[in-house]
Amino acid sequence: MAKALINLKINDIPITVEEGTTILDxxxxxxxxxxxxxxxxxxxxxxxxxxxxxxxxxxxYLQAACATPVAEGMEIYTNSxxxxxxxxxxxxxxxxxxxxxxxxxxxxxKCELQDLAAEYHIFDRVLLDxxxxxxxxxxxxxPAIKKDISKCxxxxxCVRTCEELQYVSALAVIGKGAEQHIGTFFDYPLxxxxxxxxxxxxxxxxxxxxxxxxYVEEVWDAINDPTKHVVVQTAPAVRVAIGEELGFAxxxxxxGKMVTALKRLGFDSVLDTDFTADLTILEEGTELLxxxxxxxxxxxxxxxxxxxxxxxxGWIKFMEHLYPEMLGHLSTCKSPxxxxxxxxxxxxxxxxxxxxxxxxxxSVMPCTAKKYEAQRPEMRSSGYQDVDYVLTTRELATxxxxxxxxxxxxxxSDYDPLMGESSGAGVIxxxxxxxxxxxxxxxxxxxxxxxxxxxxxEITPVRGFDGIKEATIKIEGTKPEWxxxxxxxxxxxxxxxxxxxxxxxxxxxxGKLHYHFIEIMTxxxxxxxxxxxxxxxxxxxxxxxxxxxxSEDENLPLRKSHDNPExxxxxxxxxxxxxxxxxxxxxxxxxxxxxxYLN
Amino acid sequence: xxxxxxxxxxxxxKHGRTRNAxxxxxxxxxxxxxxxxxxxxxxxxxELDLSAADVYGTAxxxxxxxxxxxxxxxxxxxxxxSCYMSGKDEIINALEKVLNxxxxxxxxxxxxxxxxxxxxGWCHKGPVMLINDDVYHSLTPEAAIEIVQQYKxxxxx
Ligand code: SF4
Ligand code: SF4
Ligand code: SF4
Ligand code: FES
Ligand code: FES
Numbered sequence: 001m002a003k004a005l006i007n008l009k010i011n012d013i014p015i016t017v018e019e020g021t022t023i024l025d026x027x028x029x030x031x032x033x034x035x036x037x038x039x040x041x042x043x044x045x046x047x048x049x050x051x052x053x054x055x056x057x058x059x060x061y062l063q064a065a066c067a068t069p070v071a072e073g074m075e076i077y078t079n080s081x082x083x084x085x086x087x088x089x090x091x092x093x094x095x096x097x098x099x100x101x102x103x104x105x106x107x108x109x110k111c112e113l114q115d116l117a118a119e120y121h122i123f124d125r126v127l128l129d130x131x132x133x134x135x136x137x138x139x140x141x142x143p144a145i146k147k148d149i150s151k152c153x154x155x156x157x158c159v160r161t162c163e164e165l166q167y168v169s170a171l172a173v174i175g176k177g178a179e180q181h182i183g184t185f186f187d188y189p190l191x192x193x194x195x196x197x198x199x200x201x202x203x204x205x206x207x208x209x210x211x212x213x214x215y216v217e218e219v220w221d222a223i224n225d226p227t228k229h230v231v232v233q234t235a236p237a238v239r240v241a242i243g244e245e246l247g248f249a250x251x252x253x254x255x256g257k258m259v260t261a262l263k264r265l266g267f268d269s270v271l272d273t274d275f276t277a278d279l280t281i282l283e284e285g286t287e288l289l290x291x292x293x294x295x296x297x298x299x300x301x302x303x304x305x306x307x308x309x310x311x312x313x314g315w316i317k318f319m320e321h322l323y324p325e326m327l328g329h330l331s332t333c334k335s336p337x338x339x340x341x342x343x344x345x346x347x348x349x350x351x352x353x354x355x356x357x358x359x360x361x362x363s364v365m366p367c368t369a370k371k372y373e374a375q376r377p378e379m380r381s382s383g384y385q386d387v388d389y390v391l392t393t394r395e396l397a398t399x400x401x402x403x404x405x406x407x408x409x410x411x412x413s414d415y416d417p418l419m420g421e422s423s424g425a426g427v428i429x430x431x432x433x434x435x436x437x438x439x440x441x442x443x444x445x446x447x448x449x450x451x452x453x454x455x456x457x458e459i460t461p462v463r464g465f466d467g468i469k470e471a472t473i474k475i476e477g478t479k480p481e482w483x484x485x486x487x488x489x490x491x492x493x494x495x496x497x498x499x500x501x502x503x504x505x506x507x508x509x510x511g512k513l514h515y516h517f518i519e520i521m522t523x524x525x526x527x528x529x530x531x532x533x534x535x536x537x538x539x540x541x542x543x544x545x546x547x548x549x550x551s552e553d554e555n556l557p558l559r560k561s562h563d564n565p566e567x568x569x570x571x572x573x574x575x576x577x578x579x580x581x582x583x584x585x586x587x588x589x590x591x592x593x594x595x596x597y598l599n
Numbered sequence: 600x601x602x603x604x605x606x607x608x609x610x611x612x613k614h615g616r617t618r619n620a621x622x623x624x625x626x627x628x629x630x631x632x633x634x635x636x637x638x639x640x641x642x643x644x645x646e647l648d649l650s651a652a653d654v655y656g657t658a659x660x661x662x663x664x665x666x667x668x669x670x671x672x673x674x675x676x677x678x679x680x681s682c683y684m685s686g687k688d689e690i691i692n693a694l695e696k697v698l699n700x701x702x703x704x705x706x707x708x709x710x711x712x713x714x715x716x717x718x719x720g721w722c723h724k725g726p727v728m729l730i731n732d733d734v735y736h737s738l739t740p741e742a743a744i745e746i747v748q749q750y751k752x753x754x755x756x
Contacts, residue, residue: 163650163653168650169649169650169652169653170650170652171652172650172652172653172655172656174652174655174656174659175660176659176660183652183656185637185640185641185650185652185655186637186655186666193651194650194651194652595641596641596644596651597640597641597644597645
C-alpha cells in the first residue's frame with residue numbers, strides 16, 4: 001500500500017513527501033543541508049546531539065530534524081537566527097569538553113566536528129573547558145583500534161554500530177552524569193574484550209575518538225632501510241576505494257595508478273593479494289569437496305558441514321568468542337593476506353634468492369582486523385612474522401600524499417611477477433558474495449569439467465546487498481571421480497555484517513537451516529565497506545564500489561582462479577597439490593576458543 | 600565461583616530471562632554480596648543473552664549497583680543541599696574518624712564502606728544516612744558514631 005503523502009514547507013519552499021519521512025530527509029530532497037552528528041544512514045535514530053535542530057512553526061521548542069517526522073502543513077525553518085544560534089551553542093558545548101588539539105589528531109581535516117566548528121566560526125572558547133585530564137590517556141591495547149575518549153562527543157554512533165551492524169556490543173555507554181563515557185566491559189582495554197577489530201566503529205565515528213592504529217612511519221622506515229627487501233600486497237577492495245581519497249569519484253577503479261604510486265613510494269616489489277585470493281579458492285574449494293566426500297561417501301561423523309569461509313579475520317574472532325563450539329565449521333584456510341605473507345617469505349624469497357629475515361611484507365587492506373590478524377602468534381609459518389605491517393586504504397592514501405605524488409595524473413602500470421597475477425575471481429573477493437562466486441566457478445569445473453551454468457560466469461543470486469543470500473546449484477554430469485556428487489543440490493548461503501552472520505549461525509546451530517557452504521564477510525557490503533576504507537560510508541557509496549569491482553572482473557582476461565598461471569606455477573614448483581602437506585603447513589591454520597566476555 | 604553460579608541461576612529462574620529481569624537480578628546480587636564482580640556481570644549477560652558491556656553500562660548508571668568491592672555494610676551519607684545545610688560534613692568527618700577511612704574506601708576488615716549519595720527524600724529530617732537498606736535521620740555526629748558501633752557489635756556476634 002502506498003504511503004500517504006504529506007505537504008509541508010521548508011524555508012517557505014513547498015514539498016510533498018511520504019508519511020514517516022523525517023524533516024532531515026525532506027530537507028535533503030530540496031538540497032537543503034541540515035548539519036548532523038549523531039545521525040548516520042546505516043544506524044537507528046538516536047537524536048542525542050541536537051546539532052540538527054530546526055524551527056517548526058507553532059512548536060514551543062526547536063525540533064531535532066533527524067528524529068522528527070514531517071506532518072501535514074508543517075512550516076519549517078532551517079536557517080533562522082534562533083536555529084543558527086542554538087546550533088552554534090551546541091557545537092560550543094561539545095567543544096568545551098573536547099580535546100580539540102586538531103593538529104595532533106588523526107582525523108585532522110577529515111573530522112565532522114572540526115568541519116562544523118569551521119563552518120560555524122567557533123573561534124573563541126566562550127565556555128569553561130571541562131575536559132577531564134584523566135581522559136587524555138588513549139587505549140592503544142589493540143593492534144588495530146585506538147580509542148581516545150578525550151575526542152568523544154557521546155554521539156553513540158559506535159555503540160549503535162557495534163550492536164546493530166555487528167551484534168558484538170563491545171562498546172556501551174558507561175556511567176552517568178559527568179562520568180558518562182563510551183567504554184567496554186568493566187572498562188577493560190579493547191584487546192581484552194569481545195571486540196572483533198572490524199573497525200566499523202572507526203568508520204562510523206565522526207571524530208578522532210576511534211581511529212585505526214597507524215603504521216605509516218614503520219612502513220616508511222622499512223622502505224628506507226637498504227638492508228630490507230620490502231614487498232607490498234594490495235587487497236581487492238582497495239583499488240576501487242583509494243581513488244576517493246585522492247580526487248576520484250566514489251568507486252572509481254584505479255588499479256594501475258595505485259600500482260605506479262606504490263612503485264614510486266619505493267617498495268621493492270608490488271604484488272597482489274588477489275593472487276592469494278585465487279590460491280585461497282583452490283585450497284578452500286578442495287577442502288570443501290574433501291569435506292563433502294567425507295560426509296557423503298565415508299559418512300564420517302567428525303566432518304563438519306556446512307563449511308564457513310575464513311578470509312575475514314573479524315568473523316574469525318567473532319566465532320572464537322561467541323560460538324567456540326562451532327570452530328570446526330570454519331575452513332582451515334588462512335585469509336589471502338596471511339597466505340600471501342607465508343608464500344612471500346618462503347617461495348618468493350627462494351625464487352629471488354633473498355633471506356626471509358631480510359624481507360618485510362606490507363599489506364594494504366580495507367580492513368582494520370587484518371592488523372590484528374597479522375600479529376596473531378600462529379601467523380608465523382615462514383619462521384618470521386609472515387606479514388609485518390598492515391596499512392588501511394586510508395593510510396596508504398596518506399603516504400601517497402606525503403610523497404607529493406599527483407595521483408590523478410599518474411600513468412598505469414602492472415603488478416610485478418611471481419605473485420602479481422590474478423583472475424577476476426580473485427578481484428570479486430572484495431564484494432559480499434565474491435568468494436562464493438569465485439569458489440563455485442572453480443569447484444563446479446573441477447567436479448564436472450564444465451563452466452558453471454551462469455551467463456558470462458556471473459552467479460547473480462549471490463551478488464547484491466541483501467543481508468543474507470541463498471543459492472542452490474544442481475551438480476550434473478560429474479566426472480567419474482566425483483560421481484558421488486551427481487545430482488546433488490549444493491546449497492550455499494552468503495551473509496555480510498556480523499549481525500546477519502549471527503542470525504545464520506544461530507539458525508544452523510539450532511538445526512533450522514541446512515547448507516553445504518557459507519560465505520561470511522564481517523563488514524557491510526563485504527571488504528569494499530571495510531573498516532579501513534575512506535570516509536564517509538553509505539549504501540550508495542558501497543554500491544559504487546561494488547560496480548567497480550564487478551567491472552574489473554568483467555574486464556580481466558582470466559575469470560577463474562584455477563586459470564591463474566602464477567598460482568599453477570606455485571603449485572608445480574613448490575606446493576604440489578592443493579591441500580598437500582606443504583600447503584597445509586603454509587596456507588592453513590587453526591582457531592582458538594575464547595571466552596564470550598572475559599578473555 | 601560455584602556458589603556464585605548457583606545464586607545467579609536461582610535469580611534467573613526467579614526473575615526470568617527478559618531484559619526486564621535485568622534490574623531485579625542485579626539488585627538481588629548486590630543485596631546478597633554488596634557488589635557486582637566482572638564474573639557476575641558476565642554470567643548474567645550470558646544467561647540473558649545480552650552483551651556484558653551493556654549490562655556493565657546499566658549497572659554503572661545506578662549508584663546502588665556497585666561494581667567495585669564493598670564492605671559488608673555500606674554507609675551512604677546524603678550529600679545533597681538540605682543535608683549539606685544541616686551538617687552532613689560533620690557526620691562524614693565523624694564517620695571517617697571512627698572507621699579510620701576516607702569517603703569511597705572500605706575498612707581493612709571489609710566490614711564497612713563509606714560513601715556519599717544523592718537526596719534520599721528525607722530532607723526535612725537531615726542529615727540523613729543509609730546503612731544498607733536502613734535510613735537513619737536527624738543525625739548528630741555522636742548519634743552516627745553510636746549507630747556504627749551497633750553494627751560493629753552485631754558483626755562480632
Ligand atoms: S576529533 Fe576533530 S575536532 Fe577533535 S581534535 Fe580531532 S580533528 Fe579536531
Ligand atoms: S572494532 Fe568492531 S567489534 Fe570492535 S568495538 Fe568496533 S565495531 Fe565493535
Ligand atoms: S567514540 Fe566516536 S562514535 Fe563513539 S560516541 Fe564517541 S564520538 Fe561518537
Ligand atoms: S543529528 Fe539530529 S540530534 Fe544528532
Ligand atoms: S537532601 Fe539529604 S535527603 Fe534530601
